[in-house]
Amino acid sequence: MDRSSPAGNPLPAADRADGGREECASEVKAKLVGAKRWRRLRRLLAGVVVLGLTGWFALPWVMPWPAALSRPVPAGMRITDVHGTSLRRLLAGGMRAETPPKLPEIPKALVLATLAAEDHRFYRHGGIDPVAVARAARDGVSAGRRVSGASTITQQLVKLTVPRARTLRTKGLEMLTARRVEMIWSKDQILEQYLQRLDYGNLHLGPAAAAAGYFGKPLADCSLAECAFLAGLPQSPSRLNPWRHADRAVKRQQWVLNRLGVLGWADADSLARARAEPLKLRRHYGFFMAPHFVDLLLSSLPETSRAGGENLTTTLDLDIQRTAERAVASHLARLAGKNVTQAAVVVLENSTGNVLALIGSRDYGAADGGQVNGAVARRSPGSALKP
Numbered sequence: 001m002d003r004s005s006p007a008g009n010p011l012p013a014a015d016r017a018d019g020g021r022e023e024c025a026s027e028v029k030a031k032l033v034g035a036k037r038w039r040r041l042r043r044l045l046a047g048v049v050v051l052g053l054t055g056w057f058a059l060p061w062v063m064p065w066p067a068a069l070s071r072p073v074p075a076g077m078r079i080t081d082v083h084g085t086s087l088r089r090l091l092a093g094g095m096r097a098e099t100p101p102k103l104p105e106i107p108k109a110l111v112l113a114t115l116a117a118e119d120h121r122f123y124r125h126g127g128i129d130p131v132a133v134a135r136a137a138r139d140g141v142s143a144g145r146r147v148s149g150a151s152t153i154t155q156q157l158v159k160l161t162v163p164r165a166r167t168l169r170t171k172g173l174e175m176l177t178a179r180r181v182e183m184i185w186s187k188d189q190i191l192e193q194y195l196q197r198l199d200y201g202n203l204h205l206g207p208a209a210a211a212a213g214y215f216g217k218p219l220a221d222c223s224l225a226e227c228a229f230l231a232g233l234p235q236s237p238s239r240l241n242p243w244r245h246a247d248r249a250v251k252r253q254q255w256v257l258n259r260l261g262v263l264g265w266a267d268a269d270s271l272a273r274a275r276a277e278p279l280k281l282r283r284h285y286g287f288f289m290a291p292h293f294v295d296l297l298l299s300s301l302p303e304t305s306r307a308g309g310e311n312l313t314t315t316l317d318l319d320i321q322r323t324a325e326r327a328v329a330s331h332l333a334r335l336a337g338k339n340v341t342q343a344a345v346v347v348l349e350n351s352t353g354n355v356l357a358l359i360g361s362r363d364y365g366a367a368d369g370g371q372v373n374g375a376v377a378r379r380s381p382g383s384a385l386k387p
Contacts, residue, residue, distance in 0.1 A: 060179035068161035073100040073196040081318040084296030098208035103192040115230035116259040119153040127154040127182035154178040195221040201237030216284040225277040230251040315354035324357040344374030
């Protein structure tokens, strides 16, 4: 390019050389500034990456392992007759808890319904779901209040096992602990522990207790509609209590079914049948057979031996017990009007002394002394001690 004076005359060669050097110097300076800025940016990006990797992989190891996860899921002692038939299941920590089912024993429909309701990206994140966090933040900013949560199933498992006051600090600690759990346990192990420890309301701990308590059936027999119903309850067991707010519980069930459809985890025909299926709820608080016998047995056991979910097999034969109960009812019916209202029976095996049946009263629930165990209660000897 020809350099000229303002009047259009060519500049002297020396001036043109000086201008070229100035232009080159400016270009070099600009390049140096740009390179310096790029180095700063690269250092900043590298620092962010290092901090991110440290927070994701190293920092979680600072968190203590939740002690509750090293202990078995609570289950009440199961007392059976000599043939293994259940007589009673004791509470575990104040909760009705059946033997915790393994993941393969839980219906696939319930597993999918729970994932759809609580954390559909469970198998795709590492304990913290950035997509859910971003969505919850966006929704919260738009609404001006907390609209939806971003807790993953792993975070909820930590929350179930390490109760804390609900603060931002707690949220951060749960996230870090969830990352540690994810780095040690498999996804299936986390999901199994989560399902076993879920509170389904009305003191039902775990899906097996919930299926028995709300539908009076084994967990394996629950339909898609029933599984969706159960999967919806842990979000808010009190607000969705079926015995007080059945409409809310059913509305939540329908939402879970819709989620299954949106995610493509259930076909249209199955969903249509599930939506139309009437729910047959029935209160079931567990088996309560041979109550006086079981009460007598428990009175002889130390309190510490009742926890742990073990099976305690007794000598009682439930078939003989039922035969004796029918005999008591028949005998009292014949004595009606003769001021005889109670009766007691004990059936022993002569060769061993084992108790095969024990009835303490006409009806354990009767208001007129039904819970008095006439088989062992002290009574006046009457005329038997007269000389």
